[in-house]
Amino acid sequence: MASFLFAAPWLNNPTARQTIRLLVSVGLSGLVAWLTNLQEPGWALITSVIVTQSSITETLSSGRYQMVGTLIGAAVSILPITLLMFHWPLWQSFAVAFVPLAVLASWRPNTRMAVVTLMIATLFPTQDDPYLRPVERVLSILIGVGVSMLVSYVVLHEQARRDAFRNAAAxxxxxxxxxxxxxxxxxxxxxxxxxxxxxxxxxRKVQAAVEEARRERWRPLEQRDPMLAALPKALRQLQMDTLVVARAILRAGGQNTTVSRETAAALSAGMMRGFEWIIIRCESEAVTRSGEEYRVAAGVITALPTEEGIDDEIIRFAVHILRTDLISLIRLLGEDDADRS
Known part of the structure; x- marks a missing residue:
């Protein structure tokens, strides 16, 4: 039953995966809040909804902002609570802390949760010790953030490697x-x-997916998946080379003396076979990490055309650097590093 569930095709839908993560996060946050006997467990649930994102990177970022803002707000709220115990008017006590936090939130929008925490700790009456309210607020945030991060790592994470290679093919x-x-x-x-x-x-999507993959495990990405770690740099170099080649070709205009039609056709066909192999490799790596025998990549490299027969020095140089970086990418994708995962 479990194997059928995790093999279900509908789990490939990002919306379905995120829905499951969100439900699990809210459920676990509610359970932990109930076990710790929080007076207001709803804040833990609200935090889990806010923090649980579709990627580990976004979850970590959101959780960090929630924690920093809450800790600042809880610490600052001690001042108006103390002033209230000395019979200061409510709104005057609140304003003393609110004004600097408003300035901070305007300067650093990521700290605006501090203002929310201050309002909860100061403006909502409680029959218990007033100093317990900011403490409970911090505990609720800790529960919500902790559970959200755990769920993001464990429950149906987005498999950044798959997304990286799919976008690499694109x-x-x-x-x-x-x-x-x-x-x-x-x-x-x-x-x-x-x-x-x-x-x-x-x-950019490739780069974002690679950064996501770096956070999926504690072991450095360069050790467990060197192919994925080097992929963005190789693609970026190939993209820059392509612009140089395109610029050189357009500069040559309609001159037929620069490259003969036969040479141009052979050069284009050979290069395209190399690009097609790269696309197929990226798409296959997006499905499963199986690696590739290096001799296959060596055969693709051998079949690549050279820049011989090109009279125009600029085009010859541009094609040379494109071919060089194309070979580097083919060698990278041809390495069988599946045993390093």
Missing amino acids: TVRKIVDILDHARNRDIDWLGIQDLNDEGAAAL
Whole structure:
């Protein structure tokens, strides 16, 4: 039954996965708050809803802001509570602490939870010791944040490696589009830049997924998954090379003397086979970490064309650096490092 549940296709839906994480987080927060006998367990549940995000990175960031703001607010609330015990008017006591916290929240918006904590500890009456209210508020936040982080690590996390390689394949497809349009000269430089912006957006997703993967485990990513760790840098270099090649081709204009049609066709076909292999490898790594025999990658590298036959020095140089970095990426994806996970 359990194996069927975790193999269910609907679990690939990000909305379904996040819904399950959120429900588990709220349920566990409520259970822990009940076991610790908090007078107001609702704050722990509210915190778990706010903190539990779709990625570990976002959960850690949200939890940090919640904790810092709550601790500041709880510490500052001691002042108005003390003033109230000396029979100061409520709103005057509250204003003494509220004004500096409002300035702090305006300067550092991530600390605005301090203002919320101050209001809860000061403006809501209690029959118990008034100093217990900020303490309970801190305990509630600790429970909500702690449970949310645990759930983010354990329950159906988003598998950043999968997302990284899927977006890597999308990035390479954009690179191929740029080279195709530049070769056909059916688009101007501004159009090339628009395509590059789309590729850059996909590359940013790769970088975000890699950063997420770094937080999934304590062991450094470079040790447990060197292929994934080096992926963004290799893609970024290939993307920059592509712009150089596209610029060089467009600069040559319609001159037929720079590259013969036969040479251009062979060069393009050989390069595209290398790019297609990279796309297939990235998509396969997104499904399962199986590695690849290095001799397969070596065969792909051997089949890549050289820049011989290109008279234009600028285009020859641009194609050379593109080929060099293309080989580096193929070698990276050809390494069988599946046993390091």
